[in-house]
Amino acid sequence: MAGLTISETAREAGVGVETIRYYQRIGLMTPPPRPAGGGVRRYTQADLSRLRFIRAAKDLGFTLREIRFLLDPENQRSADCTEMKELAEAKLEHLRRNIQRLTSMCRVLEQLAEGCPGCGPLDICTLWNHLQSGGNHDPTTSSGSVHSRMPGL
Numbered sequence: 001m002a003g004l005t006i007s008e009t010a011r012e013a014g015v016g017v018e019t020i021r022y023y024q025r026i027g028l029m030t031p032p033p034r035p036a037g038g039g040v041r042r043y044t045q046a047d048l049s050r051l052r053f054i055r056a057a058k059d060l061g062f063t064l065r066e067i068r069f070l071l072d073p074e075n076q077r078s079a080d081c082t083e084m085k086e087l088a089e090a091k092l093e094h095l096r097r098n099i100q101r102l103t104s105m106c107r108v109l110e111q112l113a114e115g116c117p118g119c120g121p122l123d124i125c126t127l128w129n130h131l132q133s134g135g136n137h138d139p140t141t142s143s144g145s146v147h148s149r150m151p152g153l
Helices: 006-013 018-026 046-059 064-071 073-078 081-115 124-132
Strands: none
Touching: 006 018, 006 046, 018 046, 046 064, 064 073, 064 081, 081 124
């Protein structure tokens, strides 16, 4: 029998079976026809190539919406390398902003973790005080009051 089962396709593409089903539900992929008289649907090499394209684009940070745009046959006919380069540069800038934001988050968490004694009441915990203040607490200090306590802590 020609073609791959959904599990074989998923394994070959490096995705989960549920991922394939999700892509079918949202229209990124068309499910293969069900064989007459029942049986197992079979996926083609074109289906596998499409899944690999989607996975590669996701690995580069493209959203499913952006991937849908890239896979649209109308866009493929009218697009050229200039547009692809612009798309890549825009994605790169977006990723650089995210890296800056994540680096800043790491610095604050490092300060909060370093300032926390690791034991004792929550009112001396730098992380707790920072969160209680909505992020306006200086992570280098450990004083502050606790306005409420969660049961079990």
